[in-house]
Amino acid sequence: MPRRSWLPSVISGQIPARQAAAQHWDVIVIGTGLGGGLAGRRLAESGLSVLFVEKGPVGYRTEGQVLRSDLHDQHARQMRGFWPTRIETRIDGGRPRQFYAPIGSGVGGSSVFYAAAAERPERHDLETVGAMQHPTGGWPVRYDQFSHYYDQAAEIMSIRGEGDAASGLPAPPLPPPPLTEAEAALFEDLRQSGLHPYRAHEALRRVPGCSDCLGRKCPQRCKMDGRSAGVEPAMETGRAALLADTSVEELIEAARRVVKIRVRHAGQDHFLSAQTVVLAAGALHSPRILLQSTGTHAAGCANSSGWVGRGLMFHLSEMVALWPRRGRLAAGATRAVAFRDIYAHSGKRLGLVQSMGLAADAGQIAVYLKELIARSWLRRVPGIGRAATLAARVGEKVFGNATVFVGVLEDLPYYENRVMLHPEEPDVPLIEYRLHDELLDRRTVFRRAIRKALGRGRTLLLGFGPDLNFGHSCGTLRFGSDPRTSVLDADCKAHDLDNLYVADASFLPTSMGVNPGLTIAANALRVADVVAARHRAESRKAV
Numbered sequence: 256m257p258r259r260s261w262l263p264s265v266i267s268g269q270i271p272a273r274q275a276a277a278q279h280w281d282v283i284v285i286g287t288g289l290g291g292g293l294a295g296r297r298l299a300e301s302g303l304s305v306l307f308v309e310k311g312p313v314g315y316r317t318e319g320q321v322l323r324s325d326l327h328d329q330h331a332r333q334m335r336g337f338w339p340t341r342i343e344t345r346i347d348g349g350r351p352r353q354f355y356a357p358i359g360s361g362v363g364g365s366s367v368f369y370a371a372a373a374e375r376p377e378r379h380d381l382e383t384v385g386a387m388q389h390p391t392g393g394w395p396v397r398y399d400q401f402s403h404y405y406d407q408a409a410e411i412m413s414i415r416g417e418g419d420a421a422s423g424l425p426a427p428p429l430p431p432p433p434l435t436e437a438e439a440a441l442f443e444d445l446r447q448s449g450l451h452p453y454r455a456h457e458a459l460r461r462v463p464g465c466s467d468c469l470g471r472k473c474p475q476r477c478k479m480d481g482r483s484a485g486v487e488p489a490m491e492t493g494r495a496a497l498l499a500d501t502s503v504e505e506l507i508e509a510a511r512r513v514v515k516i517r518v519r520h521a522g523q524d525h526f527l528s529a530q531t532v533v534l535a536a537g538a539l540h541s542p543r544i545l546l547q548s549t550g551t552h553a554a555g556c557a558n559s560s561g562w563v564g565r566g567l568m569f570h571l572s573e574m575v576a577l578w579p580r581r582g583r584l585a586a587g588a589t590r591a592v593a594f595r596d597i598y599a600h601s602g603k604r605l606g607l608v609q610s611m612g613l614a615a616d617a618g619q620i621a622v623y624l625k626e627l628i629a630r631s632w633l634r635r636v637p638g639i640g641r642a643a644t645l646a647a648r649v650g651e652k653v654f655g656n657a658t659v660f661v662g663v664l665e666d667l668p669y670y671e672n673r674v675m676l677h678p679e680e681p682d683v684p685l686i687e688y689r690l691h692d693e694l695l696d697r698r699t700v701f702r703r704a705i706r707k708a709l710g711r712g713r714t715l716l717l718g719f720g721p722d723l724n725f726g727h728s729c730g731t732l733r734f735g736s737d738p739r740t741s742v743l744d745a746d747c748k749a750h751d752l753d754n755l756y757v758a759d760a761s762f763l764p765t766s767m768g769v770n771p772g773l774t775i776a777a778n779a780l781r782v783a784d785v786v787a788a789r790h791r792a793e794s795r796k797a798v
Contacts, residue, residue: 269313270306270496272520276527280306281790283516283529285503285544288364289772290759290779291535292485293411295495297783298533300488303790305495306527307486308518310536311336311361313499314472321471322368324355336361336368336472340682342539342725347689356539356684357726362499363482364537365726366772370469370590371478373414373458373776374607374769375405377422379599380665381767387599390667391764395736395745396781404777412479412776416456422595427456431591437584438591441658444580445594448710455593455609458484458772469590469612484776498527506532506548506556512754513556530793531754531786535779538567538728538761539674539684545732546676557732557749562742564675566668566730567688568766570606571698573662574717577709585656588612597704598768605701606663606768608708659717660709664701665768666694668730690721729771732761746785747778758782 281303284295291307299305314336326332329339338358343351359365378384381401382393406428408414415429431454434442445452458479459465468478476483489495500520507515507526516527534541542564548556555563579585590612597605669691677685698721706714734757735741738750747762749755758779760771767774 269499272498272501272518272523272525275306275496275498276525278304278306280304280527280529282306282531282533282786283308283527284533284535284758285516286310286364286535286537286541286759287362287486287497288359288481288535288537288759288775289366289369289485290481290775291533292363292366292481292489292779293408293776294485294533294535294758294779294783294786296485296489297780298489298787299492299495301783301787301790303494303787305489306529307362307489307495307497308501308503308516308527309362309364309497309499310502310540311359311364311499313497314361317474318472319466319468319474322357322359324357333360336363340680342684342686343677343680344686344688346723353683358537358539362486362497363480366480367472367478367482368470369480369726369772370612371458371480371772372590372609372770373409373412373427373456373479373773374593374609375409375424375456375773376767376769377424377595377598379604380765380769386602387604389765390604394764395734401774401777401781404781405773407780408773408776411780412458412484412773413460414456414458414479414773415454415461417454419451419453419593419595421451422598424453424595431457432461434591435586435589437586438589440579440584441586441589441592444583445592445709448708450594450596450708452592452594455590456773457590467590467612503536503544504547505550506544506755508548508551508556508752511752513752529754530790531756533756533758533782533786534732535757535759537759538731538763539686541757541759541761542674542731543676543684547681557742557751557755559751560739560742562670562733562740564731565670565673566733566764567672567674567686567728568666568668568730568763569688569723569725570666570727570766571664571694571701572718572722572724573664573698573702573705574611574722575660575662575705575709576657576715576717577660578657578713580713586610586658587656589658594708597701597708600700600704603697603700604665604768605697605704606665607770608660608662608705611659611661657715660705662701662705663724663768663770664694664698666766667691668733668764668766674728674731688723695721727760727766727771729760729763729766732757733764734762735764747782748785756782756786 341353414427418426546555593609734743
């Protein structure tokens with residue numbers, strides 16, 4: 256496909272909305288996070304015309320700010336690439352609570368703020384292995400079918416790290432950077448505790464001047480996120496365009512196909528069309544787009560099973576501070592280490608433990624305390640913010656030479672756990688969630704195992720209660736073999752529609768015991784290959 260006359264405007268930001276609506280695209284990709292970005296890139300590199308539609312702005316490429324929860328102006332949040340509104344949660348039937356979740360809204364989506372963790376799951380995450388029964392009976396696509404896409408994603412995302420002797424996890428394609436003396440001491444300390452630490456897998460190219468942009472936007476093309484690994488390379492092909500600052504209002508279907516997409520840009524409605532639509536707006540937002548598309552079915556688009564928005568999962572985060580042994584150097588804030596010795600423990604599905612890369616300083620502790628307060632009844636106590644700041648200063652003295660680890664505890668899918676349309680605020684995801692007894696039981700086992708593994712006398716568990724990681728939402732458009740209990744088929748095509756595919760974390764039928772980033776990327780490449788092959792086959796038939 257030749258380069259279009261609109262290419263200069265695409266590079267500078269976006270194609271005009273009227274121009275986007277005037278063209279019939281091969282593929283429209285809704286969302287530019289890790290899934291949408293990599294799917295769109297693969298499709299453009301396959302020779303297809305691709306339009307990215309993104310709710311948030313293009314942003315400035317040199318930005319490096321952190322995703323903040325203390326900024327309340329919606330316009331200011333949107334301009335910085337933050338999701339503009341709070342989310343609302345109703346946990347275990349309690350009172351509704353609203354707070355800012357770690358969700359992005361701009362080119363690259365939430366991934367531009369992520370910590371670049373790119374860990375591969377284990378075989379039993381996808382299927383039954385020996386005595387380790389899979390809670391759903393297994394994914395419709397097995398581990399060996401996924402494996403080469405994990406390899407491809409690792410190459411594209413420049414993942415570096417080490418293999419893991421405890422699980423047989425293979426080493427990524429690139430070696431990690433050298434350990435500091437303090438990090439080497441931490442590794443030796445963990446080995447003496449009987450653990451098998453390895454260099455954590457991270458999606459960083461480590462270009463000259465790399466500043467470890469973990470948890471914030473990267474001003475260089477170093478951290479491999481939906482923008483740098485997806486949208487930008489797609490644009491460079493000359494076959495992709497971007498329509499930013501645009502909200503998807505409705506998918507319009509006819510004869511089992513999405514025939515139009517109604518979007519709103521600059522206060523006006525426009526109608527887009529494509530042969531194929533790839534939905535990748537994120538696990539909280541993709542189902543909301545389908546639920547609000549009621550022109551044909553009152554229950555929403557692609558929702559004959561009733562599972563759209565359901566099966567919502569988050570990981571539980573278990574944070575723990577680890578102090579060095581007497582006489583050892585303190586590693587402090589490092590992302591270098593992970594271990595899987597308690598990934599599966601006593602026949603239970605637990606998860607990865609990894610260092611967080613956070614300094615235990617007053618600022619970080621204050622942010623953590625304020626986020627906990629914002630989710631609890633304490634937020635109504637006068638002066639509680641100032642009290643948290645004072646407590647953080649005390650905490651800095653206590654935790655100053657500790658390394659903070661986090662355990663990633665797998666969640667499981669339940670029909671009643673879901674994201675819905677908010678009856679009053681259309682941009683607010685409304686979450687109903689129940690913490691099941693089996694999850695709380697596994698949390699107890701996980702916490703005990705972490706403390707035992709790291710050494711009880713040198714550790715302090717930091718969580719006050721179950722801490723849902725709202726940055727790891729998944730499962731709301733699950734794929735499966737049975738149309739009665741899933742939204743998507745094994746190719747991540749909607750059971751109900753012939754041209755709608757999904758390429759974000761909502762496809763996951765279980766959350767696994769690792770960060771979802773690499774699996775989202777691998778599946779996005781897989782879905783893109785399915786779509787590209789189908790386009791080639793249909794083109795041959797048309798000749």
